[in-house]
Amino acid sequence: MVETTGGGPQDGAAEVLDRPLPDGVRRKVVQIVADGFGGLTVAELPPQLRQYARFTPNRRAKFAGNAMAAALETDPLFRQRIGEKLRESQPELTGALDSGSPPPAADPLDVAAAAYVLRPPGWGKLVTAAGEEAQRADAERADEETRAELERLRAELDRAREHTRSETERLRAELDAAKKETDSLHRKLRSALADVKRGEAALRKLRGEMEAVRAEGQAQVSAAESETRRLRARLGETEAALEAARRAAREGRSVEDMRVRLLLDTVLDAAQGLRRELALPPVSVRPAETVDAVEPGRMTPKDIAARALSEDDPAVLDQLLALPQAHLVVDGYNVTKTGYPQMPLEKQRLRLLGQLAQLAAQTGAEVTCVFDGAELAAPVLLAPPRGVRVLFSKPGVTADELIRQLVRAEPPGRPVIVASTDREVADGVARAGARPVASAVLLKRLS
Numbered sequence: 001m002v003e004t005t006g007g008g009p010q011d012g013a014a015e016v017l018d019r020p021l022p023d024g025v026r027r028k029v030v031q032i033v034a035d036g037f038g039g040l041t042v043a044e045l046p047p048q049l050r051q052y053a054r055f056t057p058n059r060r061a062k063f064a065g066n067a068m069a070a071a072l073e074t075d076p077l078f079r080q081r082i083g084e085k086l087r088e089s090q091p092e093l094t095g096a097l098d099s100g101s102p103p104p105a106a107d108p109l110d111v112a113a114a115a116y117v118l119r120p121p122g123w124g125k126l127v128t129a130a131g132e133e134a135q136r137a138d139a140e141r142a143d144e145e146t147r148a149e150l151e152r153l154r155a156e157l158d159r160a161r162e163h164t165r166s167e168t169e170r171l172r173a174e175l176d177a178a179k180k181e182t183d184s185l186h187r188k189l190r191s192a193l194a195d196v197k198r199g200e201a202a203l204r205k206l207r208g209e210m211e212a213v214r215a216e217g218q219a220q221v222s223a224a225e226s227e228t229r230r231l232r233a234r235l236g237e238t239e240a241a242l243e244a245a246r247r248a249a250r251e252g253r254s255v256e257d258m259r260v261r262l263l264l265d266t267v268l269d270a271a272q273g274l275r276r277e278l279a280l281p282p283v284s285v286r287p288a289e290t291v292d293a294v295e296p297g298r299m300t301p302k303d304i305a306a307r308a309l310s311e312d313d314p315a316v317l318d319q320l321l322a323l324p325q326a327h328l329v330v331d332g333y334n335v336t337k338t339g340y341p342q343m344p345l346e347k348q349r350l351r352l353l354g355q356l357a358q359l360a361a362q363t364g365a366e367v368t369c370v371f372d373g374a375e376l377a378a379p380v381l382l383a384p385p386r387g388v389r390v391l392f393s394k395p396g397v398t399a400d401e402l403i404r405q406l407v408r409a410e411p412p413g414r415p416v417i418v419a420s421t422d423r424e425v426a427d428g429v430a431r432a433g434a435r436p437v438a439s440a441v442l443l444k445r446l447s
Contacts, residue, residue, distance in 0.1 A: 036085030269324025
């Protein structure tokens with residue numbers, strides 16, 4: 001790299017550095033520029049350095065070091081101004097450099113940096129010598145540090161060896177003590193295991209004896225419990241048979257009396273109804289009245305046939321309920337789900353029972369409404385309306401079965417009407433002597 005002098009007439013001719021500036025010299029040069037920077041006006045600074053005019057010397061050296069080194073190398077006028085500031089701050093060093101005899105006691109880096117800025121004759125050799133001296137000093141310092149570190153490591157190694165030796169001896173002593181203690185523990189353990197085995201053998205013997213006693217006791221208890229259960233069963237059977245005999249003796253007669261009395265009432269009501277229906281005169285029948293003829297004002301067989309009612313006519317139900325001692329049995333949910341299935345079950349029941357109460361009051365017939373208990377999550381708290389008997393089937397029993405039981409409980413000859421659309425129910429009650437009526441007919445009558 002070729003450098004030109006810019007210090008004035010006393011500067012030497014241009015000299016050439018055969019190697020880059022050493023790092024130590026470069027740092028000193030940047031510090032010289034940073035120190036002299038503040039003594040210059042903004043106009044005296046190169047354009048690329050004016051932005052750092054307000055920086056402190058340390059900040060200039062940190063952020064503008066490369067820019068200041070480049071300006072010092074390429075701008076002779078800027079280098080001359082920095083040299084003047086250096087002469088003012090270090091007159092002894094700069095004077096010695098101008099005379100060609102730098103002070104022997106001065107720092108070689110300071111001498112080389114000042115020579116690089118002032119460019120006196122022979123400055124290149126000073127810079128090179130300073131770099132070599134700095135490298136030699138760095139090498140000596142590194143060698144000293146290495147020797148010191150080596151000595152320190154040797155001392156640490158000796159201490160570590162000594163510590164290892166003492167620690168090994170301590171561990172050997174502890175190991176010997178542990179071996180002795182282990183041997184003692186092994187002897188105690190063997191003795192304890194022998195005691196445990198003897199104790200386990202004795203325990204097994206005691207357990208065997210106890211199990212035998214327990215088995216014998218359980219056998220005796222089981223035999224006693226079996227005999228007790230047998231006696232209790234026999235006692236229960238005897239009590240049940242006695243209670244059944246008493247109930248049969250008590251209820252058999254009353255049920256039969258009730259059925260006979262109800263049948264008698266039915267026959268008497270039927271006879272009275274027949275008398276009213278036939279409107280028999282108080283006199284006996286005359287022979288002439290037995291002759292088949294049509295009297296004036298009497299209906300012919302064709303007129304009577306024309307008055308027959310269809311099966312879905314509500315008047316049929318009225319005629320059936322007008323029979324003496326008539327009993328109407330209603331399949332509750334079958335009727336409600338036929339007429340108003342969209343309503344909740346509770347409202348279905350209340351609506352049907354209210355209508356049946358009115359029907360019972362109008363006709364005077366006995367009315368029983370049967371609901372399926374399987375449809376309920378819990379028992380129903382319901383006050384039956386006047387004139388209507390409300391029954392729910394028991395668990396495991398359907399409403400259809402309960403209806404058939406009610407029909408079978410009636411004496412033969414009593415008019416029983418069952419309102420249900422279920423074909424199986426209708427056929428079953430018809431075989432038992434009851435008169436089935438469709439749910440739609442009952443709904444028409446109730447509406």
